[in-house]
Amino acid sequence: MSAKAPLLALDNVSKSFGGLRVIRELSFSVARGQTVGLIGPNGAGKTTAFNMVSGVFRPDDGTVSFDGRDITNMASRRRIGLGIARSFQNVRLMQHLTVWENLLVGQHVRASGLLNLLTPFRLIPNHRWRREVVAALDEMGLGGYADATVSELPYGIRKRIDLVRATLAGASLLMLDEPAAGLNPVETQALTAHLEALKARGITLLIVEHDMHFVDKICDHVVVLNFGSKIAEGPLSVVQHDAVVRTAYLGAEQAA
Amino acid sequence: MSGYQTGVLIILCFNIMAAYAVYLPLVAGQLNLGIAGFMAIGAYTAAYLTNEMGWSLVSAIPAGGLAAGGLALLVAVPILRTHGIYLALATFALGQVISAVFLNLEVVGAAAGYPVSTYASPLAVFSVTAAIVLFVVGLSQTRFTLYLTAIKNDRLVADLLGLKVWGLQVAAFTLGAAIAGIGGGLYAHHFSFIEAQHFSVQLSIYTVLYVLLGGTQTVWGPLVGALFFSLVPELLRAGEAWRYVIFAALIVAFMAVRPQGLVTSTALRGIGRLFGRKPAAPGAQP
Ligand SMILES: Nc1ncnc2c1ncn2[C@@H]1O[C@H](COP(=O)(O)OP(=O)(O)O)[C@@H](O)[C@H]1O
Numbered sequence: 375m376s377a378k379a380p381l382l383a384l385d386n387v388s389k390s391f392g393g394l395r396v397i398r399e400l401s402f403s404v405a406r407g408q409t410v411g412l413i414g415p416n417g418a419g420k421t422t423a424f425n426m427v428s429g430v431f432r433p434d435d436g437t438v439s440f441d442g443r444d445i446t447n448m449a450s451r452r453r454i455g456l457g458i459a460r461s462f463q464n465v466r467l468m469q470h471l472t473v474w475e476n477l478l479v480g481q482h483v484r485a486s487g488l489l490n491l492l493t494p495f496r497l498i499p500n501h502r503w504r505r506e507v508v509a510a511l512d513e514m515g516l517g518g519y520a521d522a523t524v525s526e527l528p529y530g531i532r533k534r535i536d537l538v539r540a541t542l543a544g545a546s547l548l549m550l551d552e553p554a555a556g557l558n559p560v561e562t563q564a565l566t567a568h569l570e571a572l573k574a575r576g577i578t579l580l581i582v583e584h585d586m587h588f589v590d591k592i593c594d595h596v597v598v599l600n601f602g603s604k605i606a607e608g609p610l611s612v613v614q615h616d617a618v619v620r621t622a623y624l625g626a627e628q629a630a
Numbered sequence: 631m632s633g634y635q636t637g638v639l640i641i642l643c644f645n646i647m648a649a650y651a652v653y654l655p656l657v658a659g660q661l662n663l664g665i666a667g668f669m670a671i672g673a674y675t676a677a678y679l680t681n682e683m684g685w686s687l688v689s690a691i692p693a694g695g696l697a698a699g700g701l702a703l704l705v706a707v708p709i710l711r712t713h714g715i716y717l718a719l720a721t722f723a724l725g726q727v728i729s730a731v732f733l734n735l736e737v738v739g740a741a742a743g744y745p746v747s748t749y750a751s752p753l754a755v756f757s758v759t760a761a762i763v764l765f766v767v768g769l770s771q772t773r774f775t776l777y778l779t780a781i782k783n784d785r786l787v788a789d790l791l792g793l794k795v796w797g798l799q800v801a802a803f804t805l806g807a808a809i810a811g812i813g814g815g816l817y818a819h820h821f822s823f824i825e826a827q828h829f830s831v832q833l834s835i836y837t838v839l840y841v842l843l844g845g846t847q848t849v850w851g852p853l854v855g856a857l858f859f860s861l862v863p864e865l866l867r868a869g870e871a872w873r874y875v876i877f878a879a880l881i882v883a884f885m886a887v888r889p890q891g892l893v894t895s896t897a898l899r900g901i902g903r904l905f906g907r908k909p910a911a912p913g914a915q916p
Pocket residue numbers: 391396414415416417418419420421422423
């Protein structure tokens with residue numbers, strides 16, 4: 375593994391669902407510490423690409439590698455241990471539980487094993503697992519929410535709690551699927567600050583997002599997908615003026 | 631304590647054990663509709679061991695639990711591969727098969743039933759029930775129960791966060807069956823007689839009903855459900871046939887009003903705060 379090896383690389387990845395080719399010979403890579411935007415019209419295959427990196431689906435063809443290691447066929451469960459974390463388009467937390475209980479699950483990779491599984495830690499006041507969770511919340515200015523029930527929280531806060539959970543395992547790559555969708559401008563600003571803090575920690579981000587303003591602010595580099603193929607790649611300011619990209623977006627808008 | 635009161639308490643104990651047997655897999659989202667079958671395994675195994683092999687209660691009852699747990703482990707692979715209604719149907723069918731086997735198994739009396747000579751006192755029933763409640767409550771303080779909840783809530787997210795979804799589900803299903811087996815073994819030795827019909831579909835279904843009624847969000851729900859199921863029919867002593875109808879109507883009414891069960895985690899946290907057990911989040915709204 376050379377020093378320049380990208381953190382994440384997709385090489386000629388293809389995927390079909392029932393004859394429909396959703397990803398076509400897709401190749402791109404993300405360098406360590408980079409923030410890459412994965413953009414494209416609805417149905418372009420962005421979420422599917424995420425699913426292959428996180429192991430939800432196996433590619434039909436091609437390889438996915440992480441930190442120089444081929445993970446194409448690695449069990450999805452084991453990928454978080456390597457440092458791959460993701461969030462979903464909709465927040466998927468346990469609604470009726472408190473924030474800190476939700477975050478405990480995010481801690482799992484660093485508290486695995488039978489002994490940890492069966493320790494009645496809730497009986498121990500201020501157990502170190504709880505302290506750790508509260509500290510992670512504090513770092514993001516969310517410390518006051520530790521004991522709040524998730525269902526009672528505003529969407530923007532839930533979204534960020536979801537991010538805290540995804541990063542508790544010590545991920546080096548965080549994939550976010552439309553993180554700004556459904557947020558109001560104030561919430562989007564808080565999210566941006568949150569992501570900046572993650573970047574400052576050295577976490578590599580791969581972000582699917584439709585809000586180009588947001589992408590412009592946060593991403594160093596974008597990869598554009600259309601009908602499962604990469605049609606352009608580069609800084610957003612350059613890609614935006616690409617004729618093929620413009621037609622793809624216009625075509626999608628006219629079709630919609 | 632009068633004989634009547636002891637009798638009601640004993641019934642309550644068996645209902646509590648059955649409730650927790652159903653509860654554990656249910657926390658992970660798995661509906662076991664064959665719990666009576668696992669009780670039968672425990673009952674017949676333990677009874678056979680004391681009757682024919684001269685084992686003591688102290689070893690025979692755990693052995694009954696092991697047998698039920700062992701069977702659960704064996705069938706876990708085909709059964710837990712199914713989901714939702716299919717899982718419910720598969721466990722339901724398994725319960726029926728077990729019952730039919732005992733109905734025809736000559737060594738344990740087949741259709742004539744099986745008298746059990748060693749006696750388990752009410753105290754033994756109370757103590758084992760208390761131990762099981764303590765065990766499940768203890769588990770609720772661990773990551774294990776939290777992870778089961780996480781799996782029920784969202785399997786995919788649980789998997790991507792690194793949980794061994796399959797292993798945890800098998801463990802919950804097996805532990806539940808083992809508790810049912812222990813309950814069955816005690817039942818056999820307390821009532822001194824068992825027959826296949828004791829472990830009927832009705833038993834399985836009623837247990838699931840009152841566990842759902844109590845709620846599966848917290849470890850106390852099944853206890854409340856079992857209390858309700860054991861005591862309300864006693865209070866409604868309006869003719870044998872009618873009291874179960876009234877009880878069933880009550881359940882339907884409760885489920886309509888409170889589908890998440892009587893005891894919810896939010897309600898429990900509210901009560902906890904009332905008694906100052908855990909300080910309310912200081913400034914939850916900053
Ligand atoms: N599990 C699946 N089964 C069948 N088709 C799917 C599945 N997931 C995605 N697709 C299809 O793949 C295409 C790309 O979907 P997706 O990756 O979700 O697009 P995007 O995230 O870019 O909007 C769509 O046509 C979608 O219907």
